[in-house]
Amino acid sequence: MSDVPAHDSIVGSTSLSALYGALQSSRRRRAILYVRNTATDTVTARVLGKQIASLEHDTMPENLSNEQYHRVYSNLTQYHLPELDEAGIVIYNRAGQTVEPGPNLLAATIAIEIMLPIIRQLFDSTHI
């Protein structure tokens, strides 16, 4: 792993503590999994907001009210995306309101996936 090309390697090492800290919000966990699983490299904050709001309200993105969407969108752009950027998990472009994978996205995804079984078992929850 130490031989990965520079553009794929760690910029600023995030500790395990910071990694777990970044995962302590459901909106951040969902944003991480969406950015990781999406086919395109860049996701707009708008799309992310719609996806997460529709999961929270258990409805299709097109059925969300403006208020339901905007509440999640503002919270993501003002708080959660800057936090994920700080942890090196995504690269958040405020000017363009876009989100790209960061150097620690893989580590964050692995940590969520490893913890999923215990979350399901402890909280009887299929929801991350």
Next chain:
Amino acid sequence: MLSSLLGRVTGTDSCESIDVSPDALFDALQNSRRRRAIQILADRPSGKIQLGELADEITAREQAPSSDPFTASERKSVYVSLYQSHLDTLASAGIIRWDGDSGKIETTEATAKIARLIQRVETKTCKNPNDGQEELVGGGINE
């Protein structure tokens, strides 16, 4: 079973517990003393440890690169942080049980499982899991 146990622990938040609880788990894991406490407790065959012993073990592990014995003030700082904050956080997340009066700490049904998962996260996400550097894997986008 566990969910009902945790329901009691999280108590008043029960109508929102589905959101609150996984968050509490990750919150509990974001501190290295708390992660060490889980691992040390899970390694006890009896499933029990006293606060004082736990403070000794954690202090020794934190000082591990140095061969000097730890000082009383280093140990006291660990002891106080466990007593005042970390053990309550772990108990609220359902990861341990603890009694502040007797200083007795016990496993829950979740302790051993979470200890194994913590270990796996460390192995899978750190480039050099045992050197204390905690540098995370960065595999690029398509790995």
